[in-house]
Amino acid sequence: MQVGTELSDGTDTQEQDQDQPQALSELAVEAGEPLLELLNGFMAELRAVGIPASLTESLDAMEAVKHIPITQRDSFKYALAATLVKNQAHWQAFETAFEVYFSLRGDEYAITDDDLTTADSDTGEAESPAEGQGGAAGAALSPEELAEMLYRALLQGDNSMMRTAAREAVRRYAGMEPGRPVGGTYYLYRTLRNLDLEGVLERLMAVEQDSSGEVTDADDFNLRLRRDDYELRIAELKHQIESEIRRRLVADRGVEAMAKTLRRPLPSDIDFMHASREEMTSLRKAIYPLTRKLAARLVRKRRQGRTGPLDFRSTVRHSLAYGGVPAEPKFRHKRPHKPDIMVIADVSGSVAAFARFTLHLVYAISSQFSKVRSFVFIDGLDEVTNFFEGSDDIAEAVHRVNTEADVVWVDGHSDYGHALGVFRDNYFDGIGPRTTVLILGDARNNYHAPQSWIVKAMQDKARQVFWLNPEPRSYWDTGDSIVGEYAPYCDGVFEVRNLRQLEAFVNRLV
Amino acid sequence: MPESSSVPSSVTASDSDSVSYSSKSSDSHGRFSSVEELQHQLSEVDYLCDPGLAGVVYLADRLGKPMLVEGPAGTGKTQLAKSVAEITGSRLIRLQCYEGLDEAKALYEWNYKKQLLRIQTERQVDASWDDVSDDIFSDEFLLTRPLLEAITAEDPIVLLIDEVDRVEVETEALLLEVLSEYQVSIPELGTIKARQVPLVFLTSNNTRELSEALKRRCLYLHIDYPSMEREKQIVLAKVPDITENLASQVSQVVRSIRRLELKKAPSVSETLDWALTLVLLGVSHIDAEIAADTVNILLKYQSDIAKANKELTSVDGLSP
Ligand SMILES: Nc1ncnc2c1ncn2[C@@H]1O[C@H](COP(=O)(O)OP(=O)(O)O)[C@@H](O)[C@H]1O
Ligand SMILES: [Mg+2]
Numbered sequence: 001m002q003v004g005t006e007l008s009d010g011t012d013t014q015e016q017d018q019d020q021p022q023a024l025s026e027l028a029v030e031a032g033e034p035l036l037e038l039l040n041g042f043m044a045e046l047r048a049v050g051i052p053a054s055l056t057e058s059l060d061a062m063e064a065v066k067h068i069p070i071t072q073r074d075s076f077k078y079a080l081a082a083t084l085v086k087n088q089a090h091w092q093a094f095e096t097a098f099e100v101y102f103s104l105r106g107d108e109y110a111i112t113d114d115d116l117t118t119a120d121s122d123t124g125e126a127e128s129p130a131e132g133q134g135g136a137a138g139a140a141l142s143p144e145e146l147a148e149m150l151y152r153a154l155l156q157g158d159n160s161m162m163r164t165a166a167r168e169a170v171r172r173y174a175g176m177e178p179g180r181p182v183g184g185t186y187y188l189y190r191t192l193r194n195l196d197l198e199g200v201l202e203r204l205m206a207v208e209q210d211s212s213g214e215v216t217d218a219d220d221f222n223l224r225l226r227r228d229d230y231e232l233r234i235a236e237l238k239h240q241i242e243s244e245i246r247r248r249l250v251a252d253r254g255v256e257a258m259a260k261t262l263r264r265p266l267p268s269d270i271d272f273m274h275a276s277r278e279e280m281t282s283l284r285k286a287i288y289p290l291t292r293k294l295a296a297r298l299v300r301k302r303r304q305g306r307t308g309p310l311d312f313r314s315t316v317r318h319s320l321a322y323g324g325v326p327a328e329p330k331f332r333h334k335r336p337h338k339p340d341i342m343v344i345a346d347v348s349g350s351v352a353a354f355a356r357f358t359l360h361l362v363y364a365i366s367s368q369f370s371k372v373r374s375f376v377f378i379d380g381l382d383e384v385t386n387f388f389e390g391s392d393d394i395a396e397a398v399h400r401v402n403t404e405a406d407v408v409w410v411d412g413h414s415d416y417g418h419a420l421g422v423f424r425d426n427y428f429d430g431i432g433p434r435t436t437v438l439i440l441g442d443a444r445n446n447y448h449a450p451q452s453w454i455v456k457a458m459q460d461k462a463r464q465v466f467w468l469n470p471e472p473r474s475y476w477d478t479g480d481s482i483v484g485e486y487a488p489y490c491d492g493v494f495e496v497r498n499l500r501q502l503e504a505f506v507n508r509l510v
Numbered sequence: 511m512p513e514s515s516s517v518p519s520s521v522t523a524s525d526s527d528s529v530s531y532s533s534k535s536s537d538s539h540g541r542f543s544s545v546e547e548l549q550h551q552l553s554e555v556d557y558l559c560d561p562g563l564a565g566v567v568y569l570a571d572r573l574g575k576p577m578l579v580e581g582p583a584g585t586g587k588t589q590l591a592k593s594v595a596e597i598t599g600s601r602l603i604r605l606q607c608y609e610g611l612d613e614a615k616a617l618y619e620w621n622y623k624k625q626l627l628r629i630q631t632e633r634q635v636d637a638s639w640d641d642v643s644d645d646i647f648s649d650e651f652l653l654t655r656p657l658l659e660a661i662t663a664e665d666p667i668v669l670l671i672d673e674v675d676r677v678e679v680e681t682e683a684l685l686l687e688v689l690s691e692y693q694v695s696i697p698e699l700g701t702i703k704a705r706q707v708p709l710v711f712l713t714s715n716n717t718r719e720l721s722e723a724l725k726r727r728c729l730y731l732h733i734d735y736p737s738m739e740r741e742k743q744i745v746l747a748k749v750p751d752i753t754e755n756l757a758s759q760v761s762q763v764v765r766s767i768r769r770l771e772l773k774k775a776p777s778v779s780e781t782l783d784w785a786l787t788l789v790l791l792g793v794s795h796i797d798a799e800i801a802a803d804t805v806n807i808l809l810k811y812q813s814d815i816a817k818a819n820k821e822l823t824s825v826d827g828l829s830p
Contacts, residue, residue: 054726060573067572068545068565075545075565082566082729088580088716091732220823221798228766 035065042101045259046084049093050266053084060084070102077102089267089286100259103247141168151200154233155207162233166240169195174245178252183261187245188238197234204230268500272354272470280353286499340371340434342462344423346441347376347407348414354470354496358440359388359398373430376401377419380409383427414444416482417451424454431461439490442471443483450482456489464491468505472497541571541598541709548597556747557586557593558740566731567594576689576710578674578725581733583715584777588672590733591711595668600709603663604670605656607677613684617694619653620646647698657688660708667708675714679721685712686724738765741781749785759796760785767808767818776808784808798823 043058053061060083068079077098085094141149146168153161170176173194174187205227250258265271267286270279347355359374373385382405409418431437437458459465467490469476469483477484487493496502542548549564567590570577579587595602605616613619625646632642654662660669671685688694692704712728714720736744742761745752752760760781768775776784784807793800802819809815 056726060575060729063573064569067569072545072561072565074561075568078562078565078731079569082569082577082731086578086725086728086730088732219798221801224822224824225762225766228769229762 035070036062038101039065041255042080042097043084045097045101045256045263046094048260049090049097049263050269051085051087051090051093057083073102092282093264093266096262096264097259099243099246100250100262101255103243103250143172146172147195147200150195150237151203154200154230154237155204157229157233159236162237163240166237166244170241170244170248176245176248176252184242184245184249187249188242191241191245192238197237201227201230201234268503269498271497273351273497275353283499340432341373341436341438342427342430343372343374343438343440344381345374345376345439346378346414346416347402347405348378348412348441351440351442351470355440356398356402358468358502359401373427375423375427376405376407377416377422378407378409378412379415379418380407381419381422382406413446414441415448416441416443416445416486417449420451420454424457428457428461431458433461433463435462437462437465439465439467439486440470441467442469442481443467443476443486444480445482447480450485452485452489455486459489459491465489466491466505467493468496468502469493470497471495539572539574539707542568544568551597552593555593555596556744557589558736558743558747559586559590560737560740563590563731563733566729570729571709573729574707576712576728577731578712578714578720578728579731579733580714580716582735582775582777584779585733585735586778587711587713587733588670591668591670591672591713594709594711595670598666598668598709600666600668601663602668602670603656603660604672607671607673607675607681609676609678611677611681613681615655616657616681616684617655617688618658618696619655620698621651621653625651652696652699657685658694658702660710661688661692661694661702661704663708664705667706669708669710671710671712673715674712674724675717675720682721682724686721686727689724689727735768735775736778738762741765741778744778745781745785748782749789752785752789753794756788756794756796757785760788763796763801763822764808766822767805770814770817770821772809772814772817773811774809774814780808 039061043053043061046053061080064079064083065076068075070076077095080098081091081094085091146165149161150165150169152158153165169191170187173191175190176187205223246258246262249261253261264279267279267282270283272283275283343358345355345358355376359376372388373383374388375381375383384401384405387400387404409415409422439455455465467483467486471481473495475481483493494501494505496505542551545561545564545568548568549559549561552559552564566577569575579590581587591604592602594600605611628646628651629642632645656669660667674682674685677685689710692707693701695701712724735741738761741764742757745757745760746754749757764776764781764784784804787804787807788796788800791804801822805815805818809818
C-alpha cells in the first residue's frame with residue numbers, strides 16, 4: 001500500500017472537500033491541471049533565472065510530481081531539484097523560486113484570513129481574533145510576551161515555536177500593507193529592528209554563564225560552541241521571518257511578480273565589478289571548486305599526453321611470459337612539458353574585486369605550472385610571487401598582497417604606462433619562449449602615456465600574451481580606457497566579467 | 511503533514527485529466543512502498559538521511575533512472591549505494607572509476623592471452639580459421655566487467671559507478687551509452703539487452719564538470735555535510751559504546767569547525783574517526799585541551815588546525 005506517496009486525481013478528492021481543512025481542498029485542485037500549470041510556471045521561472053532544463057528534464061519533473069506528493073515538502077522539493085537542477089551552484093536560485101512558487105502550498109503554509117490584516121506596529125496592539133491553527137499562541141501577545149516567546153524559542157532551539165514567533169513578529173512589526181510599493185528587505189529591516197536580536201544573543205549567552213555552575217563549562221571553548229549554536233538559531237529565525245514576509249508578499253502580489261522581484265544572477269553570472277557583499281561571499285565559495293577542477297584537469301591533461309612511442313625492449317621483455325608472442329605492447333613515457341606563467345594584475349580600486357579573484361586563481365594553479373610569477377600594479381608595480389609561495393592560506397596571501405605590495409608610485413591612480421616601464425626595467429629577463437603572460441585590467445589609464453611598445457616587446461619574447469578585461473566590451477576604448485592600444489600586441493583580449501567567462505578562458509589556456 | 515491514507519494509491523487517470531497517477535509497477539520499479547518507509551529501512555541499516563535524499567532515491571526507482579550523487583568526499587555517497595543494496599537484498603556491483611579506465615575494464619574484454627594459447631594449440635591440429643574464430647569469440651573467452659555483468663545479471667542488482675569524475679570524457683560517453691539503453695553490443699556476439707533495469711548510482715567528488723548529456727540522463731543529488739542532529743545520529747549508530755552526551759559534543763564541535771573557512775572541512779568519516787578516538791581515549795567530555803590535542807584527526811592541513819585552535823577558543827564568534 002503506497003500510503004501518502006502519490007497524489008490522488010482531481011475527481012477522487014473532490015468528494016472529501018467538505019470534511020477537509022481548506023488547504024487540503026486546495027491540494028485537491030492542485031492534483032489535477034493546476035499543479036502542472038504551477039509547475040510550468042515554475043520551470044519558466046527557472047529558465048528566466050538561467051537554469052536550463054531540457055525537454056527530457058521537464059518531462060521528468062512532471063513525472064516526478066506524480067510520485068511524490070506536494071505535502072511531503074522536502075521530498076517534493078528534492079525530487080523536483082533532482083530532475084531540473086544539475087549543478088549545485090544553481091541550488092540557491094532554485095530554492096528561492098521554489099519557495100515563491102510553492103510557498104502557498106501545503107497546509108502549514110496556507111494563508112489564513114487574519115494573515116492579511118496588519119497589527120498596528122506602533123501601539124503593538126494585536127487586533128486579530130484567535131487564529132484557528134497552530135499559531136494560536138501567537139495571537140494577542142503583548143510585545144513583552146512576544147519577546148519572551150522568541151527568547152524561549154531560541155534558548156530551547158524549538159523550531160515550531162520559532163515559526164510561530166516569526167509569524168507574530170512579522171504581523172506586528174513589519175507594517176505590511178497590500179499594494180505598498182516597497183520590497184521585502186524593507187519589511188525585514190522593520191521587523192528585525194524591533195526584535196533586537198543582538199541583545200537577545202547577549203542575554204542568551206549571559207544566562208548560560210550564570211546558570212551553569214560548573215567552571216569548566218564556562219571556558220572560552222564551550223562558550224564559543226554555545227555562541228555558534230545561538231547564532232545559527234538566530235540565523236534560522238531570520239530565515240523564518242524572511243519566509244513569512246515572502247509568503248505574504250506572494251499572497252499580495254502574486255507568484256510571478258514576486259519571483260521576478262527576487263530573481264538574482266547565478267553565481268557564474270555575477271559581475272565581478274558590481275558584486276554585492278552577499279554575492280562576493282557566494283563568488284568566493286564558487287571560486288574554490290573552479291580552481292580545484294582546473295587543477296585536476298591540468299594534471300589529467302598532462303598525464304594523458306604522456307603516451308609516447310612504442311618501447312621495443314620492454315615489449316619484448318614482457319612477451320617472454322607469452323611464449324615470445326608480443327601480446328602486451330609497452331610504450332615509452334613522454335616527459336610532460338610544463339608551461340610557465342606570468343600574471344600582471346591591476347589592483348587599483350576600479351578593478352580590485354576582479355584582481356582578488358584572479359589572484360586566487362593564480363594561487364590555485366601555481367602548483368600546476370613549472371613556474372608562476374605574479375605581479376601587481378597601480379601606478380607602480382611589485383612582484384608578489386613570494387606572498388603566495390610562502391603561504392598555506394590563500395586569504396592571507398591576498399591580504400598581504402593588498403597591504404604589503406609596493407604598487408603606488410605617485411598618487412595611486414592607475415598608470416599602465418609607468419607600471420609597464422617598471423616591469424620592463426626589472427623583470428623582463430624572466431620572460432622566456434615558454435612563458436604565457438596574462439595581463440589583467442581595465443586599461444583605464446587616467447590619460448597617461450600607454451607605452452604599448454612594452455607589450456609588443458613582451459609578445460616578441462613570450463610564447464603568448466593574453467589580456468583579460470573585467471569591463472563590458474561596449475565600454476572598451478571609451479573615456480580613459482585604452483585597451484585598444486595594447487590589443488594589437490596581444491594574442492587575445494577577452495572580456496572576463498564573471499566566473500563563466502573566466503572558466504571559459506581558463507579552458508582555452510590549458 | 512496530512513495522512514492521505516484515504517487516497518487510493520494507484521488511480522488511473524480519467525481521459526480529461528492530463529495527470530496520470532498510475533504507477534508503473536513493473537518488477538524492477540517500485541522497490542519501495544513510500545519515501546518514509548525507505549528512509550526508515552535505510553536507518554535500520556545505519557544509514558541516516560533526510561527525507562530529501564530518500565525522496566530522490568525513491569524517485570530514481572520509480573522512474574527507472576540512474577542517480578548521480580555529487581558532493582565532498584566522505585559524505586556517504588558510496589555508502590548510500592551499499593545501503594540501498596542491503597535493504598533491497600540486491601547484489602552490489604561496483605565499478606570503481608580511475609583515470610585511464612577504459613572499455614576493456616568497464617564493459618568487457620576478450621581474454622586474448624587465452625585466445626592466443628588456443629590459436630597456437632589449434633594451429634597444430636590444422637583447424638580452419640573460421641572454426642578457430644568461432645571458437646575464440648565465444649563466452650568462454652569473454653571477460654565480463656562490471657557494466658556487462660550488471661546488464662546480464664538475473665538477480666536483483668545495484669550498480670555503483672563510483673567516482674565517475676575520475677574517468678576521461680570518452681569513457682563517460684561509454685557509460686552514458688550503456689545507461690541510456692541498458693544494452694551492450696559486442697560486435698562478435700551481438701547485442702545483449704538488460705533483463706531488468708537495475709538501480710544505478712553514480713558518485714562524483716566534483717573534481718570536474720560531468721558532461722551535460724550524462725547529467726540529463728540522471729537524477730541529480732548533491733549531498734552536503736549532514737546537519738548537527740543527523741551527524742549525531744550517525745555517530746551514535748556507527749561508533750560503538752559512545753555516550754549520547756559525547757556524540758552531541760562531537761557533532762557540535764564539528765559543526766563549529768565547518769563554519770570556519772578552511773582548506774578542507776572535516777567529512778563524516780573524519781567525524782567518525784575522531785569520535786572513535788575519543789572513545790578509545792576514554793574521554794567523556796570534550797574540553798579545549800582535548801580538542802586541541804586531537805583536532806589533527808579532523809583536519810589535515812596545518813593551517814586549518816592552527817585556525818581551528820585559534821578560533822574555537824575565541825568567544826567573540828566568527829570574525830566577519
Ligand atoms: N548518512 C550517513 N549515515 C551513515 N553513515 C554515513 C553517512 N554518511 C557517511 N557515513 C559514513 O562515513 C564514511 C564515509 O562514507 P562514504 O560513503 O565512503 O563517503 P563518500 O563516498 O561520499 O566519499 C563511511 O564510513 C560511511 O558509513
Ligand atoms: Mg566514495
